[in-house]
């Protein structure tokens with residue numbers, strides 16, 4: 001690693017090396033890249049504690065803060081919690097950070113957007129001229145030209161650009177996620193004033209999981225660091241082996257300026273010895289970084305179960321695997337407290353039983369983000385109102401029923417009750433509406449979502465969210481399209497029908513699917529995705545590998561384990577030094593395996609069990625007794 005002027009492998013010295021960088025009179029930048037479970041997050045928090053103690057007063061008096069960019073909102077909350085919400089630290093995701101940086105440059109944003117839109121339109125028109133007419137791609141391009149041209153026309157009418165890091169930004173004055181990243185990177189690169197403002201406000205900037213931070217931004221932060229070496233410290237935390245998104249900077253850390261400090265961490269504090277040996281092997285052909293266990297670490301167990309893809313009852317296989325592991329490890333919690341990691345949300349949806357609902361809404365680009373982060377108003381309506389009301393109804397819990405109805409029902413608004421001469425009649429109406437809704441649940445069956453919204457619409461018990469209301473008043477539907485935040489906006493064309501189609505399909509599902517979805521999304525379920533568990537740890541991990549179910553093309557476990565040969569593109573990419581789906585999958589596998597604190601079971605569904613077995617034996621990541629053919 002270039003620029004390693006300091007190294008050491010005791011944890012104490014790593015933290016001290018970082019502390020030494022944080023002297024505001026002589027700041028240094030550093031790059032703490034180390035394997036899974038080596039305590040990078042812990043070192044980050046230690047550095048913040050150090051800053052609070054040593055520099056807190058100075059920073060506060062001079063109205064400066066320390067910025068910490070995290071990869072997810074969950075990681076952001078975790079760090080904020082660990083530093084007791086001290087306002088000295090500005091902890092946020094990359095999108096919030098860059099918006100904070102650029103939001104006061106409104107006229108520059110307008111000019112940037114004008115140029116960007118013009119260039120995009122020219123490029124699309126050139127592609128349209130070159131390409132075949134009448135194809136789907138040509139239609140998409142034409143629509144895109146129309147959309148961008150419309151945006152260009154209204155550009156000067158926009159008084160203030162807006163952006164929400166967690167929203168879908170579909171109003172006419174909003175910027176989208178990739179635009180704010182692009183704007184911030186370009187402004188940071190080109191505008192000395194913006195660099196100065198950044199450094200003045202945040203003389204110290206830490207970036208966690210920086211291997212997955214958008215490369216153009218990382219590059220612009222490097223430029224700032226070079227221009228402000230004596231007043232700015234950039235601290236990067238991460239692990240190149242855990243880069244799982246394509247927009248991160250490849251080979252981050254290569255050719256660092258010579259004055260950067262690059263501490264080394266070799267101990268893995270999380271995983272048992274056997275898992276450490278496994279992840280060392282997975283990593284061996286990539287960068288030869290090896291880890292050692294902490295003193296007194298347990299051995300732990302690893303098994304890989306090779307199962308034919310053809311097997312119908314996968315749930316049974318996975319229960320059998322749990323029992324096997326419980327017996328092997330003498331740990332009964334394998335049958336009740338296991339984190340199961342799947343590659344895609346679809347796989348959890350199938351296993352938990354909300355697949356039809358998920359599949360229907362996932363099809364729409366507009367609804368997808370809200371579906372994945374649990375914020376779709378159409379679903380929240382069921383989760384926050386209908387399901388709790390149903391539970392209270394089943395339990396004869398009249399207190400809770402009254403609370404929900406009073407809080408949400410338009411029948412019983414204060415104004416309604418005050419104005420009404422017939423309060424008793426209103427209460428009776430609300431009561432009947434609750435009875436009517438409750439009666440939809442028969443002895444053995446549960447209502448569909450459509451039955452529920454029709455019932456509620458008719459009784460007037462609750463106002464439906466705009467999305468659902470539109471469905472039930474389908475007659476006027478063509479004039480509207482849906483947005484996640486507002487429900488209704490001016491028509492933007494074809495996408496409208498896709499959203500309606502998606503909801504049409506979803507409303508045919510039973511409300512039980514919403515219940516299961518709700519458990520999954522609020523993290524009460526035992527499932528997580530391979531990507532989503534970055535940074536987390538669990539005692540018992542079951543990793544499900546199944547390309548067929550995952551449907552993605554970015555990852556291929558069949559290739560990783562020899563059941564599928566490399567495509568021509570893979571061969572070409574490898575020859576030319578570019579990464580392949582094999583490389584990406586190997587990194588994802590590393591991330592997922594390294595979450596285990598005690599024991600790890602891998603269930604590999606495959607079209608060719610024999611080929612997988614041979615390949616596993618050749619690869620030597622697992623001992624032969626650890627490979628279980630099922």
Ligand SMILES: Nc1ncnc2c1ncn2[C@@H]1O[C@H](COP(=O)(O)OP(=O)(O)OP(=O)(O)O)[C@@H](O)[C@H]1O
Nearest residue numbers: 011035036037038039040041042269270534535536
């Ligand atoms: N010096 C230490 N002594 C004891 N335990 C430690 C030490 N450093 C970290 N740990 C523990 O090891 C586990 C992993 O630490 P942490 O999450 O900080 O690692 P990480 O490098 O950020 O991991 P990953 O890259 O896999 O997300 C945590 O449970 C943490 O509390």
